[in-house]
């Protein structure tokens with residue numbers, strides 16, 4: 001029976017144990033070898049002590065960095081510093097060799113850029129082990145948070161015929177022969193012959209279907225992959241990312257803000273309480289202020305600010321921005337970060353945006369100019385959450401849809417929520433990888449997802 005390294009390191013010495021994992025390093029001399037073994041259960045390695053006389057030279061030669069072995073022996077108190085216990089090996093099985101001339105993860109200290117080119121092997125590094133364990137813990141904490149609040153996990157579709165954000169940044173899904181697609185008389189492609197009998201894409205958000213769920217189950221959330229064909233090669237955008245989208249009946253925008261703030265804080269708290277080994281490693285290696293920043297956020301009240309107030313602060317800041325600001329412009333991350341990092345030095349929830357820069361479904365304010373959107377802005381990240389109170393009036397929603405020249409045919413089912421038993425409701429979307437950027441202190445979103453998809457890159 002194999003015991004995980006995480007458990008071995010907490011076990012009492014004086015028993016026979018077996019560890020299985022990948023060799024991080026092997027050092028020593030003619031008589032004795034020390035193998036640092038890692039099995040992914042923790043950032044820490046277990047040390048295997050090998051008296052070379054007891055094993056064949058042939059076997060020992062093959063135990064190199066990256067090789068996979070099982071080691072059985074006595075768990076004893078360690079005399080060396082750095083670990084409480086170690087295994088005095090009596091038996092070693094070699095599962096898989098890793099040729100030192102070709103295994104790419106020999107020495108430590110590879111650049112993040114290089115590691116991206118070997119994303120199939122990078123989970124074996126300390127950094128990606130830590131990030132991927134934290135990613136798992138955060139996913140679990142998200143389900144736990146909503147389950148404790150009795151939200152229903154609603155699985156919204158991935159293939160869709162509607163464009164939720166109206167931004168036209170969708171990946172098309174088709175089985176038509178792209179070299180010779182069927183055409184209508186007017187020359188346009190005849191999608192009635194496509195797999196679904198219509199034009200379809202990968203979803204940019206589960207929100208519209210989420211709203212259907214909220215109008216029946218009260219409070220729901222989705223947690224799934226979303227796809228955006230936006231050609232933005234930034235450290236904060238992926239073409240395929242995961243989003244958490246709660247949607248709640250009977251919540252107004254204030255309730256929505258309170259939920260968003262409590263949600264993020266409780267996730268950060270969960271990370272601090274459950275991922276300390278990994279976070280300490282990331283704190284030491286990448287971002288010396290990581291843990292302090294996370295502890296700060298948990299204790300801080302987020303600033304609440306209208307877009308109009310925010311613009312005023314930016315205009316009066318005297319700061320030179322790459323993109324100039326004035327009322328009506330969409331905020332760039334440089335503006336968001338100025339407010340959060342320089343002006344307030346705390347997370348900000350910004351509300352009441354000009355309607356022209358926000359999606360059609362947001363509740364219109366009485367001023368005729370703004371809508372009840374709310375974005376949560378974070379240090380180092382900029383926008384981490386985007387949400388709103390939704391327009392619940394059928395007439396206003398219909399007016400907005402035609403004002404924007406949106407294809408109504410694909411939205412009739414959505415309008416039914418306003419036609420039958422409409423209710424005030426709100427929701428938001430948290431980008432899972434943006435959250436992970438914050439919690440891990442990584443600076444590029446490509447390094448918090450196992451296999452990133454970005455423009456011109458879909459390997460592995």
Ligand code: ATP
Pocket residue numbers: 165228230236237238239241243383384385386387429430431432433434
């Ligand atoms: P941004 O202005 O940063 O592109 P957005 O306004 O397009 O964000 P929303 O449409 O409101 O974002 O999506 C909700 C959340 O999803 C965002 O707050 C962000 O956390 C995340 N998100 C959006 N686009 C991406 C992306 N391309 N990659 C990763 N996360 C994203």
Ligand code: MN
Pocket residue numbers: 230
């Ligand atoms: Mn975007």
